[in-house]
Amino acid sequence: MPLPFSPYLEKNGFIFTSGQVHITPVGKLLEGTIEEKTTQVMKNLEEVLEKAGVGFKDVVKSTVYITDISNYGKVSETYATFFTENFPAREIVCVKALPDEITPDEITLSIPNRNVRFSAT
Template identity: 60%
Template sequence: MKRGKLLEGTTEEQIHQIMKNLQAILEEAGVNFSNVVKTTIYVTDMSIYGKVNEVHGAYMSDPFPAREVVCVKELPLGAKVEISMVALKS
């Protein structure tokens, strides 16, 4: 998101941007994706589940965190995907 607007582009590009944003937030907190213990993914259309799964999986590694995918009617600003993560810092 730049200046209150979502990234325009393919679903994959949008998910990559979400993951890059989350990576920056995690790094600012002194952790990384390996510290993530739970991910919640909200989608407005389950037909994009495969794309979400593929891109999300490219950033995560074994042992994978718990994950849930929730299909909702709509997301803020017309987003197709929203991802939240819980990470533990030792």
């Protein structure tokens, strides 16, 4: 039976991705540091984005969930390596618990003409 969700969905000029976790290509949760887990999450997202015909340069909004706020800096540094241009709007949400201490990330993209204006920080 297929899982009851889609890796991504395109609707009304937007692409929405399902949350991704640090699962490896062989279907097992990656054991390792928070940086290694974050890298795996981002690689999984990259694969979903490629299937949708877009890339990290097209991302306009991102939400990251973590269970330990002390990992904020490590997650942010690793996350930043996947963007070569303007960073999307983003929030990191610290929650009490996640299954298997996963670090999910979900992304929203705007794709009408792929011309997105970013504000300077």
